[in-house]
Amino acid sequence: MLSYTVRRLFSAIPTLFIIVTLAFFMIRLAPGGPFDLERPLPEQILQNLRAIYHLDEPLIVQYGLYLKSLLAGNLGPSFVYRDFTVAELIANGLPVSIQFGGTALLVALVLGSFLGSIAALRQNTRTDYTIMGGAMVGITIPNFVTAPLLSLLLGVYLGWLPAGGWGEGAIENKILPIVTLALPQLAIIARLTRGSMIEVLRSNHIRTARAKGLPERVVIFRHGLRAALPPVVSYLGPATAALLTGSVVIETIFGVPGVGRYFVQGALNRDYTLVMGTVVLIATFIVIFNLLVDLIYGFLDPKVRYD
Amino acid sequence: MTTIPFDQAPEEGAAIQGRSLWADARRRLLANRAAVVSMVILAVVALMALLGPWLSPHHYDQVYRSYIRVAPSFQPYPHGDAVTAMVDRALRRSGGTVEELTVDGDTMRLVLTGEEALDPRIVRSIDRSGDFRGAEVVETSEDGRRMVIEATLERYTFLFGTDSNGRDLMTRVLYGGRISLMIGLLATFVSLVIGVTYGATAGYLGGRADNLMMRFVDILYSIPFMFFVILLMVFFGRNIFLMFIAVGAIEWLDMARIVRGQTLSIKRKEFIEAALAAGVGTPKIIRRHIVPNALGPVVVYMTLMVPKVILLESFLSFLGLGVQEPMTSWGVLIADGANNMVAAPWMLLFPAVFLAVTLFCLNFIGDGLRDALDPKDR
Numbered sequence: 148m149l150s151y152t153v154r155r156l157f158s159a160i161p162t163l164f165i166i167v168t169l170a171f172f173m174i175r176l177a178p179g180g181p182f183d184l185e186r187p188l189p190e191q192i193l194q195n196l197r198a199i200y201h202l203d204e205p206l207i208v209q210y211g212l213y214l215k216s217l218l219a220g221n222l223g224p225s226f227v228y229r230d231f232t233v234a235e236l237i238a239n240g241l242p243v244s245i246q247f248g249g250t251a252l253l254v255a256l257v258l259g260s261f262l263g264s265i266a267a268l269r270q271n272t273r274t275d276y277t278i279m280g281g282a283m284v285g286i287t288i289p290n291f292v293t294a295p296l297l298s299l300l301l302g303v304y305l306g307w308l309p310a311g312g313w314g315e316g317a318i319e320n321k322i323l324p325i326v327t328l329a330l331p332q333l334a335i336i337a338r339l340t341r342g343s344m345i346e347v348l349r350s351n352h353i354r355t356a357r358a359k360g361l362p363e364r365v366v367i368f369r370h371g372l373r374a375a376l377p378p379v380v381s382y383l384g385p386a387t388a389a390l391l392t393g394s395v396v397i398e399t400i401f402g403v404p405g406v407g408r409y410f411v412q413g414a415l416n417r418d419y420t421l422v423m424g425t426v427v428l429i430a431t432f433i434v435i436f437n438l439l440v441d442l443i444y445g446f447l448d449p450k451v452r453y454d
Numbered sequence: 455m456t457t458i459p460f461d462q463a464p465e466e467g468a469a470i471q472g473r474s475l476w477a478d479a480r481r482r483l484l485a486n487r488a489a490v491v492s493m494v495i496l497a498v499v500a501l502m503a504l505l506g507p508w509l510s511p512h513h514y515d516q517v518y519r520s521y522i523r524v525a526p527s528f529q530p531y532p533h534g535d536a537v538t539a540m541v542d543r544a545l546r547r548s549g550g551t552v553e554e555l556t557v558d559g560d561t562m563r564l565v566l567t568g569e570e571a572l573d574p575r576i577v578r579s580i581d582r583s584g585d586f587r588g589a590e591v592v593e594t595s596e597d598g599r600r601m602v603i604e605a606t607l608e609r610y611t612f613l614f615g616t617d618s619n620g621r622d623l624m625t626r627v628l629y630g631g632r633i634s635l636m637i638g639l640l641a642t643f644v645s646l647v648i649g650v651t652y653g654a655t656a657g658y659l660g661g662r663a664d665n666l667m668m669r670f671v672d673i674l675y676s677i678p679f680m681f682f683v684i685l686l687m688v689f690f691g692r693n694i695f696l697m698f699i700a701v702g703a704i705e706w707l708d709m710a711r712i713v714r715g716q717t718l719s720i721k722r723k724e725f726i727e728a729a730l731a732a733g734v735g736t737p738k739i740i741r742r743h744i745v746p747n748a749l750g751p752v753v754v755y756m757t758l759m760v761p762k763v764i765l766l767e768s769f770l771s772f773l774g775l776g777v778q779e780p781m782t783s784w785g786v787l788i789a790d791g792a793n794n795m796v797a798a799p800w801m802l803l804f805p806a807v808f809l810a811v812t813l814f815c816l817n818f819i820g821d822g823l824r825d826a827l828d829p830k831d832r
Contacts, residue, residue: 165673173685287813289765291772291785292806295792303796395773400792411773414688422685 148445152438159434163427167217170426171210181226181417187440200226204357213423222427228412233424236346238392238407241428244405247397248390252324252383260379262333263298263340264367267375270345278337285334291396294327324401328394333388344375376447386442388432392425411449479750481762489822492815499812503635507630511611514629515780517620518610520585522620530609532585537562537607544583550576550601551808557607562586564603573597605766607686615800617790626782627804633783634809637698638764642756644702649709650752654740656710656719666736668714683766687775694777697770701763712755716748750827761813768809784809 182188182196197203201212216223222233231239266278301308301323345352347373356366364446393407406425413421484490507514510737520540521531532540537557541564545552550572554565566572577589580603589605614623656667686700720726721744729739770776777783784805789800 162673169682170685173682174688177685177688283814283817287761287817288810289769289813291792292788292809295788295795296803296806299795299799299802303799348474396769397775411684413686413773415775 150237152442155438155441156434160186161437163430163434166430167214167423167427168210170423171213172206174210174414174417174422175206177414177417179417181419183417200224217228222424225421227416227418227421233420235426236409236421237428240404240406240409243403244393244407245391247321247325247328247403247405248387248393251328252332252390253389254325254381255336256383257328257400258329259333259336260340260372263337264344264372264375264428266337266341267348268367270323275341279293279341282334282337285330286338290327290331290394290426291400293330294323294397294400297327298323320401324397324403328397332390335382335386339379340372340375343378344371347371347374350374373447377444380440380443380446380447384436385433388436391413392429392432458533479823479826483822486822488818488823489826492818492822496815496819497813499631499808499815500635503631507625508514508630510622510625510628511592512622514625514626514782518584518616518620518622520583520617520620521610521612523618523801524612524616526623526786526800526804528611528613530611532607540583541580544585545576545582553600560607560609562605562607563643564605564636565616566601566603568599568601572601574601574826576601577603577605584608614804615798617787617801618794618798623787623801624806627784627808630782630787630805631693631785631808631812633777633781634767634785635812637694637701637767637783639759640698641702641705641763641767643757644699645704645706645709645759646752646756648703649706650713650745650748652706653710653713653715654717654744654748655787657714658736658740658744660718660721664714665764668711671710674707681693683770684773684775687770694781697767701766705759705763709752709755709759712751713745713748716751717744720744720747754820754827755825757816757823761816764809765813766818786800 180202182193187193188196194203201209204212213223222237224232225236228236239394262278262282266275298308308323309317326423352374353366353371356370358362361370393403395406395407395411397403398405400405406428409421410429412418413425520536520543524531529534538552538555541552541555541562545566550566550568551566552564554563556563566576572594574591574594577591580586582590585608586605588607589603591601592604593602595601610622612622612624614627617626619622652667652671656664683700683704686704687697726739726743729743734742764784767776767783768788771783771785772789774789777786779786787805788802788809791798791800791805795802
């Protein structure tokens with residue numbers, strides 16, 4: 148399994164390379180630059196700035212320089228947040244994003260697989276229809292609608308939770324963002340679990356488990372759920388990567404200081420290094436979580452072999 | 455699952471009428487209540503979006519300065535004593551003081567007094583305020599310091615209220631719907647054309663060409679595509695027509711895979727062999743024989759893609775990267791509403807409801823179509 152992991156990580160290098168290259172040239176070819184301000188800087192200062200950041204050299208040389216510093220593990224300085232390096236910005240925001248994304252994911256996974264199993268057990272009854280109807284709502288309504296609606300309802304009208312703002316990370320400020328992050332994932336996980344659970348419940352090993360008189364709880368949650376989870380797990384790979392690296396919408400609406408907003412801000416400000424930093428971050432997360440998914444598969448399904 | 459009753463046994467001698475695959479699918483679809491209801495609602499929303507801005511008395515970017523963020527109401531505005539404030543605003547620089555103000559139906563009657571003789575041209579500034587029309591001096595006292603003016607009140611109805619610039623929200627929601635739906639359809643069409651052509655070509659050619667073409671798709675798959683849409687938007691300078699193309703150009707990957715899979719099975723069929731034997735060229739075989747036969751899953755995927763694209767457009771517009779003012783789309787309106795939700799919740803609720811209903815309908819129709827066309831269920 149170790150050699151499998153190492154091989155997978157090596158095979159991810161070309162993908163990462165292509166992504167970095169594409170992103171680099173796209174953001175560079177976009178019109179405008181990081182120093183285009185409302186009031187243009189004096190020509191001499193602009194030239195000096197460009198010289199400091201090597202922006203005056205040919206694009207291909209800059210690309211080489213960037214790759215070199217990337218290989219050395221250096222993401223470079225931010226062009227717009229002058230006091231920070233990109234690595235510092237990410238180091239500040241990422242723990243917050245991971246905390247939010249991770250909690251949301253946990254909530255979604257536990258509740259989603261539970262509700263999905265219930266729906267599968269009561270297939271085509273009112274319970275099933277209610278859960279699946281709710282899941283449809285969760286999938287259809289985007290989070291930039293649920294976030295303001297929930298904060299309007301729970302924050303403004305009912306006054307149970309603060310309607311927005313970060314409040315230095317107080318618990319009650321964290322509830323709404325986590326709920327809005329979790330809802331769509333919960334809905335998707337519930338649907339996936341129901342689908343595969345229905346098939347699993349008809350399979351032989353469940354019949355055997357029932358025949359040897361195991362309590363229903365053990366049959367469903369140990370034998371059933373374990374076999375029903377692979378589709379959910381393979382969905383979770385990219386989803387986890389996306390959740391942990393922050394959500395632009397949630398961070399904008401609730402003022403959460405995570406990393407999700409850096410990409411959009413960076414792209415708008417032409418903060419080249421910040422954009423590249425976030426792209427590298429996301430791509431790395433995707434590669435890692437896809438690998439993790441394949442490894443978890445092995446634990447869930449003994450038929451999977453790594454060779 | 456609904457069971458479809460067998461037709462009554464054909465009468466003696468009557469010819470047995472076969473049902474085509476499409477007729478079968480149509481029956482199944484029409485038996486699906488959620489899908490039918492969704493189709494009706496969607497048609498209503500689409501018609502409203504298409505005709506609404508045109509029938510509405512307000513233009514989508516017309517600003518009513520006196521009606522900023524007024525609540526939705528069936529009663530025409532102005533309500534209550536709002537007229538007083540309007541008169542004050544209209545007369546701000548005229549030097550007269552209002553002695554008496556009466557509103558009778560649509561007519562406003564104003565008695566004005568001043569320190570010096572009043573200028574009858576005052577009526578022009580009343581007209582220019584936009585809240586009144588046809589203002590005229592009915593009576594002037596001898597010394598000219600007292601004047602009676604009559605004007606017709608402009609009455610406006612704002613069923614959905616107005617936004618923070620004083621524009622009619624209903625017209626904007628409908629107009630935004632037009633843009634959102636149009637982007638959804640156009641982007642889907644772009645991805646349809648690219649995906650179907652690419653997938654059918656790869657599948658039909660097979661061998662090394664197929665390998666190479668699908669390898670390319672695999673690489674594109676591994677790219678975090680939302681980020682690339684955002685980069686494209688930055689790159690293209692927020693032009694919405696380029697946005698259609700950008701979104702369509704990224705969404706074609708799944709389509710290409712689906713069509714390739716279909717093509718692989720279709721190209722072994724006898725009618726393709728017959729076409730080959732008849733000397734039909736490769737492009738024509740793909741166009742005339744492969745593509746029409748692969749359309750079932752494509753149609754399903756297409757219906758499910760329209761909501762995805764609308765969502766993507768709304769998301770981009772929400773971030774301020776999509777449609778630009780004064781044009782609007784549901785995403786823009788929702789973003790605007792989210793910023794004003796405490797003072798003017800209707801600004802959030804109306805576009806949110808329209809977007810949600812449309813997405814629901816499209817998803818139900820897509821599911822219904824899949825059930826109707828899915829041969830596994832047969």
